[in-house]
Amino acid sequence: MHRIVSKKQLSEEVFRITVEAPFIAEARKPGQFVIVQRNSDYAERIPLTIADADPSRGTITLIFQTVGKSTHKLAELEEGDYIQNILGPLGRPTHIEKFGRVVCVGGGIGAAPMYPIAQGMKQAGNYLIVILGARTKELIIMEEEMRALADELIVVTDDGSYGRKALVTEPLKELCQASPRPDCVVAIGPPIMMKFCAETTRPFGIKTIVSLNTIMIDGTGMCGGCRVTVGGETKFVCVDGPEFDGHLVDFNNMMLRLSAYKEIEQKAHEECHLEMQLKEMKSTKGKGNP
Amino acid sequence: MIDTTKKLTPKERLAIPPQEMPAQDPIVRRRNMEEVALGYTEEQAHLEALRCLQCKNAPCIASCPVRIDIPGFIAQIAEGNYKESLSILRESNLFPAICGRVCPQEVQCQSTCTVGRSLKDIDKAVSIGRLERFAADWERLHGELEVPSVKPPTGKRVAIIGSGPAGLAAAADLAKEGHEVTIFEAFHKPGGVMIYGIPEFRLPKAIVQREIEILGRMGVKIITNFLVGRTRSLKDLLEKDGFDAIFIGSGAGLPKFMGIPGENLVGVFSANEYLTRANLMKAYEKGKADTPIYPAKRVAVLGGGNVAMDAARMAVRLGAEEVFVIYRRTEKEMPARVEEVAHAKEEGIIFRFLENAKRILGDEKSRVIGIECLSYQLGEPDASGRRRPVEIPGSEHVIEVDSVIVAIGNESHPLLLQTNPEIAVDKHGHIITDETGKTSMDRVYAGGDIVLGSATVILAMGQGRRAAASIHAFLMGNG
Ligand SMILES: Cc1cc2nc3c(=O)[nH]c(=O)nc-3n(C[C@H](O)[C@H](O)[C@H](O)COP(=O)(O)OP(=O)(O)OC[C@H]3O[C@@H](n4cnc5c(N)ncnc54)[C@H](O)[C@@H]3O)c2cc1C
Ligand code: SF4
Numbered sequence: 189m190h191r192i193v194s195k196k197q198l199s200e201e202v203f204r205i206t207v208e209a210p211f212i213a214e215a216r217k218p219g220q221f222v223i224v225q226r227n228s229d230y231a232e233r234i235p236l237t238i239a240d241a242d243p244s245r246g247t248i249t250l251i252f253q254t255v256g257k258s259t260h261k262l263a264e265l266e267e268g269d270y271i272q273n274i275l276g277p278l279g280r281p282t283h284i285e286k287f288g289r290v291v292c293v294g295g296g297i298g299a300a301p302m303y304p305i306a307q308g309m310k311q312a313g314n315y316l317i318v319i320l321g322a323r324t325k326e327l328i329i330m331e332e333e334m335r336a337l338a339d340e341l342i343v344v345t346d347d348g349s350y351g352r353k354a355l356v357t358e359p360l361k362e363l364c365q366a367s368p369r370p371d372c373v374v375a376i377g378p379p380i381m382m383k384f385c386a387e388t389t390r391p392f393g394i395k396t397i398v399s400l401n402t403i404m405i406d407g408t409g410m411c412g413g414c415r416v417t418v419g420g421e422t423k424f425v426c427v428d429g430p431e432f433d434g435h436l437v438d439f440n441n442m443m444l445r446l447s448a449y450k451e452i453e454q455k456a457h458e459e460c461h462l463e464m465q466l467k468e469m470k471s472t473k474g475k476g477n478p
Numbered sequence: 479m480i481d482t483t484k485k486l487t488p489k490e491r492l493a494i495p496p497q498e499m500p501a502q503d504p505i506v507r508r509r510n511m512e513e514v515a516l517g518y519t520e521e522q523a524h525l526e527a528l529r530c531l532q533c534k535n536a537p538c539i540a541s542c543p544v545r546i547d548i549p550g551f552i553a554q555i556a557e558g559n560y561k562e563s564l565s566i567l568r569e570s571n572l573f574p575a576i577c578g579r580v581c582p583q584e585v586q587c588q589s590t591c592t593v594g595r596s597l598k599d600i601d602k603a604v605s606i607g608r609l610e611r612f613a614a615d616w617e618r619l620h621g622e623l624e625v626p627s628v629k630p631p632t633g634k635r636v637a638i639i640g641s642g643p644a645g646l647a648a649a650a651d652l653a654k655e656g657h658e659v660t661i662f663e664a665f666h667k668p669g670g671v672m673i674y675g676i677p678e679f680r681l682p683k684a685i686v687q688r689e690i691e692i693l694g695r696m697g698v699k700i701i702t703n704f705l706v707g708r709t710r711s712l713k714d715l716l717e718k719d720g721f722d723a724i725f726i727g728s729g730a731g732l733p734k735f736m737g738i739p740g741e742n743l744v745g746v747f748s749a750n751e752y753l754t755r756a757n758l759m760k761a762y763e764k765g766k767a768d769t770p771i772y773p774a775k776r777v778a779v780l781g782g783g784n785v786a787m788d789a790a791r792m793a794v795r796l797g798a799e800e801v802f803v804i805y806r807r808t809e810k811e812m813p814a815r816v817e818e819v820a821h822a823k824e825e826g827i828i829f830r831f832l833e834n835a836k837r838i839l840g841d842e843k844s845r846v847i848g849i850e851c852l853s854y855q856l857g858e859p860d861a862s863g864r865r866r867p868v869e870i871p872g873s874e875h876v877i878e879v880d881s882v883i884v885a886i887g888n889e890s891h892p893l894l895l896q897t898n899p900e901i902a903v904d905k906h907g908h909i910i911t912d913e914t915g916k917t918s919m920d921r922v923y924a925g926g927d928i929v930l931g932s933a934t935v936i937l938a939m940g941q942g943r944r945a946a947a948s949i950h951a952f953l954m955g956n957g
């Protein structure tokens with residue numbers, strides 16, 4: 189059982205929780221993730237990247253977006269509540285070394301798992317450039333933390349509501365064209381963003397690492413549900429990844445596989461929203477939302 | 479009618495008809511998750527037990543992997559002494575209710591049974607497995623939960639990795655000797671394949687949970703959500719956490735795929751994933767479970783073992799209208815338990831023997847729409863004496879399906895070994911042990927599928943017990 193010691197809503201859809209998980213807090217390294225399951229009975233197992241950890245307090249921090257029924261239910265838990273199952277740390281840690289000039293691209297919620305990697309890259313003595321991008325201002329997270337860390341920070345939004353009006357690939361391309369060129373790019377975000385980041389760097393031959401967030405069940409290499417094609421070979425994201433060479437990943441196949449349960453999930457998600465509305469209607473003195 | 483109250487002659491015993499296993503009606507059970515085989519009635523068990531000739535040489539014992547005193551436990555059933563019968567079973571087999579249900583008896587004890595030989599039909603051998611199940615169920619339904627006595631604490635601590643049959647058996651034997659035992663399990667529920675793989679309709683989860691409960695009462699601690707190698711290393715368990723010895727029973731993990739085009743299309747699953755979604759994550763309880771299962775009306779299952787049968791029968795229960803089992807050889811070579819194949823046929827599963835998948839076809843959204851197969855014929859015998867299937871050129875044909883489940887076996891679990899290179903493994907990634915279950919790493923033992931490759935519950939259990947005996951000897955200074 190893992191107690192939630194703090195919870196904060198970062199934007200309409202994004203939540204940050206800090207939970208007790210002493211073994212994981214001690215063992216985790218940048219780039220690793222956990223599998224979270226609200227309860228053992230009927231809840232789904234969802235992979236979430238570890239955004240931060242405090243080994244002395246025995247806690248880990250997770251940041252997640254409410255994209256479906258399971259993440260919605262997770263967001264309903266409050267400080268003091270318990271999550272029954274957390275397994276981790278899973279996956280191979282990020283390969284961190286002194287590359288020279290490193291660009292970290294965090295798209296939307298991807299800024300959260302990017303933070304410990306950016307930290308690691310900085311500590312290893314790299315010149316660190318961070319690009320944060322999101323659909324709109326509301327969805328930009330981790331800006332202050334990244335600003336404190338990075339040598340350069342570039343913020344972009346699709347709608348121009350904050351920072352520069354651009355996709356993350358625009359400043360990325362400019363950096364690739366400038367001199368000195370980046371020695372390594374790390375991109376974490378929606379699959380489509382990672383795909384285009386990889387396409388952007390490909391002509392320049394700049395090493396590009398992406399972190400894949402596929403469908404997972406066990407997270408230990410037992411089910412193969414997380415498999416992706418990398419360089420023509422089948423790889424299991426949970427044990428071989430989550431990070432791969434972005435120039436070798438078959439993103440199209442990965443995106444199609446991610447949509448396997450889309451219809452079922454959409455239905456469940458809608459029902460979940462309906463339920464929440466009903467609940468709110470019933471308990472008008474509830475949580476304070478008008 | 480034979481008078482069963484008198485002492486019977488062998489001839490009279492041979493004349494008793496083999497007792498059929500009562501089972502749920504196939505039409506009904508196609509749509510439910512409840513156990514298919516219902517178990518003998520007391521009267522049936524009595525009659526079946528009387529069929530045993532009580533052979534002096536008891537060939538059945540020699541072909542039982544854990545050497546159960548088979549005539550002994552059967553004689554007690556014939557006498558109506560079910561409790562004594564179970565005690566005899568438990569001397570050699572810790573989990574008779576499980577093994578009675580899932581052991582491949584037709585290639586073990588029942589394959590050499592004198593009755594089957596005399597009647598020239600191995601299907602007419604004494605139903606040893608069903609009787610084993612009867613004795614175990616009788617206790618479960620009528621008796622108290624009996625907890626084996628535990629010796630005074632030795633002060634020694636043993637870590638067990640994995641809670642499948644190998645780990646549970648090792649834990650039980652070590653706890654009885656008075657050692658402090660902790661099981662570490664990666665999943666959120668203990669039981670290994672018996673919980674996440676073998677479906678409820680073949681092995682009710684309550685039975686496995688009962689065995690685990692007994693372990694709990696014996697003082698065994700079970701820590702779930704703990705992946706040794708990631709959450710903590712083997713070394714840390716020995717050096718920081720003060721365990722005196724470790725038993726690895728981590729099972730056969732990594733599912734094998736065919737390596738054919740289209741295997742990463744949407745709608746292609748390993749049997750492990752499909753069964754885990756259905757069993758462990760309870761996807762069959764639609765409306766309650768949050769974990770979805772891919773909706774499919776026509777399903778192809780590749781393989782011919784128990785895993786393939788379970789996946790095919792699960793697909794039927796999850797609403798598939800037509801399910802094909804595609805197997806390269808013929809029915810005779812199928813490694814699945816005979817009873818499961820028979821049940822699968824009754825449930826309307828379509829067997830396509832001497833066929834093999836060549837590629838999986840998808841639509842523009844990469845969703846499975848069919849599978850292209852090749853036909854085979856039996857050629858010359860190979861080294862093992864089995865006639866080798868050879869493909870018939872130009873025999874390509876397509877079966878329309880919307881989902882494909884790959885059940886062609888597992889490779890060894892890579893993780894522990896990735897993180898512990900000092901443990902020697904063979905070329906398949908299976909841990910190498912000596913005849914006592916000891917690995918090349920000091921104080922570390924192993925057993926079950928991680929050593930044997932995909933094996934069976936009873937072999938895994940036997941290996942767990944063997945390693946427990948040598949760990950005990952080592953801890954007490956006689957190792
Ligand atoms: C669908 C299916 C049907 C089968 N049907 C039959 C049958 O009818 N009859 C029969 O005899 N056999 C059958 N088998 C085979 C049988 O189940 C296995 O041989 C047996 O379970 C192996 O036992 P084990 O203890 O070695 O491993 P498992 O049962 O595989 O258990 C291993 C456990 O270890 C855990 N684990 C792995 N790595 C770690 C780690 N690093 N840290 C912590 N925990 C870890 C796993 O999560 C798992 O729970 C079947 C198998 C399958 C998949
Ligand atoms: S071989 Fe058959 S008949 Fe003989 S003792 Fe064993 S079960 Fe009984």
Ligand code: FES
Pocket residue numbers: 403404405406407408409410411412413414415424425426427
């Ligand atoms: S999540 Fe099951 S193998 Fe990766």
